[in-house]
Amino acid sequence: MTTNKHFSKRDIDALPQRFRANFINCLSGFKSANLVGTQNAEGHLNLAVISSVVHLGANPPLLGMIMRPHTVRRDTIENITATGVYTINHIASDWVDKAHQTSARYEADESEFDTVGLTPEYLSDFAAPFVQQSPIKLGMRFVESVPITHNDTTLLIGEIQHVLLPESAVTEDGHVDLNRCDIACISGLDNYHKPQHIARYSYAKPDKSLEKLLP
Amino acid sequence: MTTNKHFSKRDIDALPQRFRANFINCLSGFKSANLVGTQNAEGHLNLAVISSVVHLGANPPLLGMIMRPHTVRRDTIENITATGVYTINHIASDWVDKAHQTSARYEADESEFDTVGLTPEYLSDFAAPFVQQSPIKLGMRFVESVPITHNDTTLLIGEIQHVLLPESAVTEDGHVDLNRCDIACISGLDNYHKPQHIARYSYAKPDKSLEKLLP
Numbered sequence: 001m002t003t004n005k006h007f008s009k010r011d012i013d014a015l016p017q018r019f020r021a022n023f024i025n026c027l028s029g030f031k032s033a034n035l036v037g038t039q040n041a042e043g044h045l046n047l048a049v050i051s052s053v054v055h056l057g058a059n060p061p062l063l064g065m066i067m068r069p070h071t072v073r074r075d076t077i078e079n080i081t082a083t084g085v086y087t088i089n090h091i092a093s094d095w096v097d098k099a100h101q102t103s104a105r106y107e108a109d110e111s112e113f114d115t116v117g118l119t120p121e122y123l124s125d126f127a128a129p130f131v132q133q134s135p136i137k138l139g140m141r142f143v144e145s146v147p148i149t150h151n152d153t154t155l156l157i158g159e160i161q162h163v164l165l166p167e168s169a170v171t172e173d174g175h176v177d178l179n180r181c182d183i184a185c186i187s188g189l190d191n192y193h194k195p196q197h198i199a200r201y202s203y204a205k206p207d208k209s210l211e212k213l214l215p
Numbered sequence: 216m217t218t219n220k221h222f223s224k225r226d227i228d229a230l231p232q233r234f235r236a237n238f239i240n241c242l243s244g245f246k247s248a249n250l251v252g253t254q255n256a257e258g259h260l261n262l263a264v265i266s267s268v269v270h271l272g273a274n275p276p277l278l279g280m281i282m283r284p285h286t287v288r289r290d291t292i293e294n295i296t297a298t299g300v301y302t303i304n305h306i307a308s309d310w311v312d313k314a315h316q317t318s319a320r321y322e323a324d325e326s327e328f329d330t331v332g333l334t335p336e337y338l339s340d341f342a343a344p345f346v347q348q349s350p351i352k353l354g355m356r357f358v359e360s361v362p363i364t365h366n367d368t369t370l371l372i373g374e375i376q377h378v379l380l381p382e383s384a385v386t387e388d389g390h391v392d393l394n395r396c397d398i399a400c401i402s403g404l405d406n407y408h409k410p411q412h413i414a415r416y417s418y419a420k421p422d423k424s425l426e427k428l429l430p
Contacts, residue, residue, distance in 0.1 A: 002381060003349075003350065003351070003352060003379040003380050003381055004381060004382050005378075005379070005380055005381065005382035005385065006377065006378070006379055007377070007378040008376070008377055009276075009374075009375070009376045009377070012276055012375065012378070015389070017274070018388065018389065019388060019389035020273050020274060020276075020389065021273045021274075021389070022386075022388050022389035022390045022391075023273075023385070023389035023390070023391060024270070024272075024273035024274075024276045024375065025270055025273060026390060026391035026393065027270075027276075027278070027351070027353060027375065027378065027391065028247050028268045028269060028270040028278055029247030029248060029249060029268060029305055029351075029393065029398060029400065030245055030246075030247055030248070030393060030398065030400035030410055031245075031247065031269075031270070032243050032244030032245055032246065033244060033245070034244060051270075052269050052270060053243045053244060054243060054246075054267050054269045054279075054281060055239070055240055055242075055243040055246070055266075055267060055281070056281060056363060056365075056366060056368055057239075057283075057365075057366040057368060058235055058236045058238075058239035058240060059232070059235060059236075059239075059366075060365065060366065061224075061227055061235075061239045061242075062365060062366055063242070063243055064269075064281070064363075064370075066269060066270070066271055066279070068272075090244055093413055096413055096414065096416075097414070097416065097425055100416045100419055100425060101419050101425060102419075103419045104419035104420050104421045105420075105421065106421050107421075110421075115421070134218075135218065136218070136242070136244075137218060138242060143365060144365065146361060146363065146370070148271060148279075148361065148370075148372065150271075150272075150275065150277060150358060150359065150372065151271060151272040151274075151275065151277055153271055153272060155279075155361070155363075155370060157363065157365065159224075160224070160227065160239065160242065161223070161224045162221065162222070162223055162224070163220075163221070163222040163227070163238075163242065164218040164220070164221055165218050165220055166217060166218055166219060166220065167219055167220035170220065170238070171237075173233065173234060173237055174230070174233065174234030174235060174236070174237035174238035175237045175238070175241060175403050175406065176237075176238060176241035176242065176402075176403070178241065178244065178245060178402045179408070183244060183245065184413065185244065185245035185400060185410055187391075187393045187410075188390050188391070188415075190415050190416050190417070190418070190428070191390065191412070191414075191415040191430060192412075192413045192414055192415070192416070193394070193410035193411060193412050193413055194410065194411050194413055195245055195400055195402075195408035195409065195410045195411070196408060196409050196410070196411055197406070197407075197408055198308055198311055198399065198407045198408055198409055199311065199312070199406075199407055200403075200405050200406040200407070201311075201312065201315045201405050201407070202405070203318075203405070204315055204316050204317075204318045204319035205319050205320075206319045206320065206321050206322075206325075206330070210312055210315060210316060213405070215406060
């Protein structure tokens with residue numbers, strides 16, 4: 001496929017706002033598809049689709065996510081900093097429409113669980129709702145907000161406290177088979193996909209051919 | 216699919232190191248699949264597979280990536296801060312093996328372009344190599360390194376200066392059709408996938424059903 005089109009920074013700056021938003025949001029590649037579950041001090045529930053969850057490290061087990069303060073996700077940030085906990089729930093390919101619908105601007109007293117038709121579920125002593133329908137659910141403890149001054153966003157860091165998933169999805173060496181769990185991914189602002197497995201490879205070494213591993 | 220297995224933080228802490236690395240690396244969901252291209256002041260080329268590229272904002276067009284200082288990617292960080300530029304090249308599903316092979320610990324005077332069989336390509340006045348075989352290539356200007364103190368990693372922020380891609384992949388409203396470009400994604404440390412399109416949805420509103428858009 002020939003890369004026959006060149007957009008320079010000047011070309012990008014001249015794009016209409018909506019075109020640019022779609023375009024730039026696609027350029028990082030495929031993104032994780034998650035729902036962040038929170039509740040406020042009064043027990044009001046909130047659920048927000050997010051595609052910026054990123055692995056930060058395995059020990060301690062840390063995940064980051066990029067939060068844009070001037071969007072509807074403000075509720076999510078406020079709830080996380082107020083309660084200190086939140087959940088990350090993987091979106092399955094057969095209910096991506098419900099997940100996308102959580103991005104609508106509902107009234108403050110409406111819960112996205114109710115409006116889109118997903119079910120809150122709890123662990124004892126953990127004050128954030130999980131999504132029952134989600135095949136992989138993470139209970140997170142808020143660690144830190146790192147400000148990104150260039151565009152007024154925040155890298156919100158959390159530590160994994162709980163992992164709920166199907167036992168059959170975890171292989172002998174700790175790999176989690178996301179395909180088997182029917183996990184979706186996102187491109188751009190609004191496009192959902194279901195990944196098909198290509199190959200899992202051995203640890204690469206300079207003088208050795210790669211071996212294919214079982215997923 | 217029942218989520219019948221529960222790992223608490225205590226269970227995670229007790230996992231053997233390699234099992235935990237595989238396990239935690241899978242829990243963020245599917246990840247973007249990119250090769251970062253750099254060169255040092257002497258013109259020596261470096262190419263590193265990275266799965267942590269994350270969208271930070273469209274205006275200015277910023278991408279972040281998580282760098283682990285104590286891995287082979289140190290070359291990449293040093294080259295980026297020395298030259299001020301780097302490239303992000305999307306990995307296509309038919310050469311994921313070559314991309315994975317860049318993670319081997321080659322000698323400092325070896326270029327991963329040569330050892331894995333990919334071709335460097337340049338834009339005039341831009342001192343970082345693109346991957347000719349990549350269907351979507353980004354030329355990046357280094358903006359800032361944000362330290363993440365909890366685990367000694369860095370969020371490296373760059374601004375998009377150049378976008379090279381097939382003209383036919385860009386839709387009328389600016390969306391980039393990654394499926395048409397045959398772009399791969401990654402799970403865990405070593406598992407590659409090819410996403411299949413499910414649906415693209417309209418902007419969600421509280422009182423309206425979602426409409427499906429053309430991808």
